Amino acid sequence: MDNYNFINGDIVSEGESVIGIRDLGLQRGYAVFDYARTFNKKLFHFDDHLKRLRNSSSALNLNIKYSDAELTESALKLVELCKFNDPAIRIIVTGGYSNSSSLVFEPNILIIPEETPTYHNDLYTRGAGLISFEYQRELPMIKSVNYLNDIRLNDLRKKNNVFDVLYQLHDSITECPRSNFFIFINDILVTPKDFILKGVTRKIILDLAYKYWQIEERVISLAELNSAHEAFITSTTKNIIPVTSVDKKNIGDGRVGKRTNKLMQLFNDYIKKNS
Amino acid sequence: MDNYNFINGDIVSEGESVIGIRDLGLQRGYAVFDYARTFNKKLFHFDDHLKRLRNSSSALNLNIKYSDAELTESALKLVELCKFNDPAIRIIVTGGYSNSSSLVFEPNILIIPEETPTYHNDLYTRGAGLISFEYQRELPMIKSVNYLNDIRLNDLRKKNNVFDVLYQLHDSITECPRSNFFIFINDILVTPKDFILKGVTRKIILDLAYKYWQIEERVISLAELNSAHEAFITSTTKNIIPVTSVDKKNIGDGRVGKRTNKLMQLFNDYIKKNS
Numbered sequence: 198m199d200n201y202n203f204i205n206g207d208i209v210s211e212g213e214s215v216i217g218i219r220d221l222g223l224q225r226g227y228a229v230f231d232y233a234r235t236f237n238k239k240l241f242h243f244d245d246h247l248k249r250l251r252n253s254s255s256a257l258n259l260n261i262k263y264s265d266a267e268l269t270e271s272a273l274k275l276v277e278l279c280k281f282n283d284p285a286i287r288i289i290v291t292g293g294y295s296n297s298s299s300l301v302f303e304p305n306i307l308i309i310p311e312e313t314p315t316y317h318n319d320l321y322t323r324g325a326g327l328i329s330f331e332y333q334r335e336l337p338m339i340k341s342v343n344y345l346n347d348i349r350l351n352d353l354r355k356k357n358n359v360f361d362v363l364y365q366l367h368d369s370i371t372e373c374p375r376s377n378f379f380i381f382i383n384d385i386l387v388t389p390k391d392f393i394l395k396g397v398t399r400k401i402i403l404d405l406a407y408k409y410w411q412i413e414e415r416v417i418s419l420a421e422l423n424s425a426h427e428a429f430i431t432s433t434t435k436n437i438i439p440v441t442s443v444d445k446k447n448i449g450d451g452r453v454g455k456r457t458n459k460l461m462q463l464f465n466d467y468i469k470k471n472s
Numbered sequence: 473m474d475n476y477n478f479i480n481g482d483i484v485s486e487g488e489s490v491i492g493i494r495d496l497g498l499q500r501g502y503a504v505f506d507y508a509r510t511f512n513k514k515l516f517h518f519d520d521h522l523k524r525l526r527n528s529s530s531a532l533n534l535n536i537k538y539s540d541a542e543l544t545e546s547a548l549k550l551v552e553l554c555k556f557n558d559p560a561i562r563i564i565v566t567g568g569y570s571n572s573s574s575l576v577f578e579p580n581i582l583i584i585p586e587e588t589p590t591y592h593n594d595l596y597t598r599g600a601g602l603i604s605f606e607y608q609r610e611l612p613m614i615k616s617v618n619y620l621n622d623i624r625l626n627d628l629r630k631k632n633n634v635f636d637v638l639y640q641l642h643d644s645i646t647e648c649p650r651s652n653f654f655i656f657i658n659d660i661l662v663t664p665k666d667f668i669l670k671g672v673t674r675k676i677i678l679d680l681a682y683k684y685w686q687i688e689e690r691v692i693s694l695a696e697l698n699s700a701h702e703a704f705i706t707s708t709t710k711n712i713i714p715v716t717s718v719d720k721k722n723i724g725d726g727r728v729g730k731r732t733n734k735l736m737q738l739f740n741d742y743i744k745k746n747s
Contacts, residue, residue, distance in 0.1 A: 215493065216490060217489060218479070218584060225618075226501040230499075309494075335610065341620055
């Protein structure tokens with residue numbers, strides 16, 4: 198069974214899913230994207246992802262000529278045709294074809310269903326280790342395709358045997374390359390607010406958490422991790438992954454905390470109710 | 473007459489020059505490139521461009537499986553077939569096809585002949601205005617495809633009616649998005665050394681200049697522009713464009729300087745001799 202993609206309004210089989218080499222995304226990294234999940238053939242929080250995609254696109258003067266209804270309908274069609282169960286949906290909006298990097302953009306718009314990545318169960322039960330790295334993503338509020346640094350740091354992850362990198366700038370924690378970061382200090386849930394890409398999962402987590410814990414959206418310094426009792430990261434594919442060490446130092450007692458476990462339960466219940 | 477491109481070893485007509493949408497350059501900005509000129513069907517300093525392309529590629533673990541001789545031969549063939557006189561040659565090396573952003577890369581390698589951009593003669597005789605902008609390119613020594621910020625700043629250029637943006641960080645000048653920057657202070661030629669992409673034209677200019685002027689490769693502060701007598705930028709397509717104002721303040725007397733004119737003459741002679 199083949200896979201199908203959406204390319205500028207057409208549903209195209211995988212083998213024929215190509216783009217011209219003059220595309221400004223390919224040639225100049227001028228492109229944005231978003232990435233949503235599906236459960237039981239239903240799109241999960243797709244409206245939130247479309248909203249963010251439109252924000253990213255407007256920031257780069259890229260006009261998406263399809264309505265939300267049209268994009269949603271096309272995405273659902275691809276899910277129906279897809280060879281994977283519960284695929285993820287990637288939508289890319291590029292600067293289109295250009296020889297001159299001029300300001301007149303007629304975007305290329307792609308919708309690509311993909312196998313949703315899964316993570317080892319140990320990560321959820323024993324927690325992940327992170328390594329901090331000084332770096333600030335360019336225009337972090339725009340979900341551009343620039344993940345060069347993220348991919349380049351695979352060597353660093355491997356060498357240090359950690360699950361992921363935790364970006365910091367001048368000792369202030371921002372985010373992981375593809376996840377948001379949270380800590381619990383006693384019953385206060387703290388997460389960075391600025392210079393990050395605000396995840397859809399981050400938003401859901403905050404909505405679920407406020408009934409149980411006080412929430413602070415603010416700067417977290419690296420030093421503050423010493424007084425954190427629990428930590429975790431969130432993303433569309435990872436949901437909640439507990440973080441039990443940063444830079445080889447334990448967070449709290451180095452085990453997955455009770456509050457994080459409760460949030461994971463709340464989030465799983467939420468998915469079940471909304472899919 | 474059609475145009476032809478090189479795609480992974482094949483010479484392909486423009487209309488059929490496509491790349492699969494799973495390419496890691498398109499999806500994640502994981503790609504590098506270089507860009508050379510031709511004069512009279514001959515490649516100009518192509519070895520220097522290939523050397524820099526290989527440096528950029530190695531830094532991202534991208535292996536170019538073709539020899540310099542193979543790439544040169546293919547480029548010359550494209551020049552021969554090209555509908556433009558003296559086309560520029562763009563070579564792109566991407567992370568190849570990947571669903572997982574993993575470290576195993578089998579690059580896609582493209583060679584694309586393009587119409588060489590030209591600039592208005594006034595720029596060479598009356599000079600260009602620049603506007604400074606605080607920004608540091610990521611991994612500046614790697615010629616990655618990430619020019620999102622450059623393109624995004626077209627609005628700033630237009631609004632301020634300047635030819636280009638001059639990047640600075642903490643008041644130290646680095647480079648323009650696609651050019652290197654030089655000043656003359658009396659008979660001393662000064663150009664930034666660090667946190668820049670070292671242009672092939674920059675190298676030729678320094679080779680030509682050292683016989684006539686003292687050269688200093690070092691930090692240039694924005695304030696130092698007040699004592700500069702002349703300024704100019706260099707790039708593969710621009711050669712030397714005199715800079716007569718930065719942030720609306722004149723450089724020297726605001727006219728194209730005699731030393732810059734002499735360098736332009738030296739450079740034109742050099743091109744004639746080497747093409």
